Amino acid sequence: MNYFVTAIGTDSGKTLVSSILVEALKADYWKPIQAGFPTDTEEVKKLVSNSITQFHPETHQLKLPASPHAAARFEHLHIQLDDFVEPETTNEIVVEGAGGVLVPINQEDFVIDIAKELEMEIILVANLYLGSINHTLLTVDYLKRNNFNVKGIIFNGDGNPESEQIILKHSGYRPLLHLPKLGKVTPEVIQYWADQLMLSWYE
Numbered sequence: 001m002n003y004f005v006t007a008i009g010t011d012s013g014k015t016l017v018s019s020i021l022v023e024a025l026k027a028d029y030w031k032p033i034q035a036g037f038p039t040d041t042e043e044v045k046k047l048v049s050n051s052i053t054q055f056h057p058e059t060h061q062l063k064l065p066a067s068p069h070a071a072a073r074f075e076h077l078h079i080q081l082d083d084f085v086e087p088e089t090t091n092e093i094v095v096e097g098a099g100g101v102l103v104p105i106n107q108e109d110f111v112i113d114i115a116k117e118l119e120m121e122i123i124l125v126a127n128l129y130l131g132s133i134n135h136t137l138l139t140v141d142y143l144k145r146n147n148f149n150v151k152g153i154i155f156n157g158d159g160n161p162e163s164e165q166i167i168l169k170h171s172g173y174r175p176l177l178h179l180p181k182l183g184k185v186t187p188e189v190i191q192y193w194a195d196q197l198m199l200s201w202y203e
């Protein structure tokens with residue numbers, strides 16, 4: 001199974017969560033669209049320590065740290081959905097989106113449409129700041145209305161039981177992991193949280 005990691009926004013922790021997933025599953029990693037530097041792939045390479053994972057090149061590596069539709073226009077490029085061809089591998093792939101679900105890649109399509117085209121199972125990263133319930137349930141509503149197959153939700157940030165409870169109630173999604181605010185993120189920290197994730201992965 002290939003997993004598409006999305007979130008309720010940008011800077012939500014998708015790269016951090018992708019590193020944990022890659023380490024836990026010994027899966028490959030692919031960031032189809034990178035906007036800005038340093039790249040997420042470089043970050044994941046620093047955090048993953050297993051010898052099986054392959055890091056597949058971005059389909060579009062854009063200079064501007066902006067929405068892909070704008071970053072592409074800035075470079076006189078046009079991104080289209082059929083640019084995205086699943087990398088050749090016999091391994092599972094953890095695919096990281098860019099920003100949240102409705103991030104435009106051109107004037108018609110969105111980042112989440114890549115997951116639809118490639119029939120990937122969604123993993124949703126949800127933060128727990130004040131305001132994140134609304135952002136999360138809007139994302140959940142979109143995923144449900146468009147019949148996405150969702151593996152589960154990973155809460156990222158210091159505990160907020162009231163938010164977690166109401167999000168789980170309305171989404172019906174399985175909580176895969178709750179990642180607190182970490183200190184220095186090292187490969188050892190990633191391995192620890194990869195082990196935590198696997199405790200309930202096959203439930």
Ligand SMILES: Nc1ncnc2c1ncn2[C@@H]1O[C@H](COP(=O)(O)OP(=O)(O)OP(=O)(O)O)[C@@H](O)[C@H]1O
Nearest residue numbers: 010011012013014015016098099157179180181182
């Ligand atoms: N639980 C956490 N504890 C400590 N630092 C975190 C945590 N979650 C995210 N961060 C940090 O916050 C920053 C943004 O996280 P990250 O890069 O994973 O976001 P992202 O969702 O991948 O963003 P983008 O949409 O640009 O891909 C990073 O420096 C990351 O290490």
Ligand SMILES: C[C@H](N)[C@H](N)CCCCCC(=O)O
Nearest residue numbers: 010035036065066067098099
């Ligand atoms: C540049 C950033 N780090 C992400 N890769 C792209 C985020 C796009 C967000 C678009 C938006 O929702 O306004």
Ligand SMILES: [Mg+2]
Nearest residue numbers: 014015040096
């Ligand atoms: Mg990222």
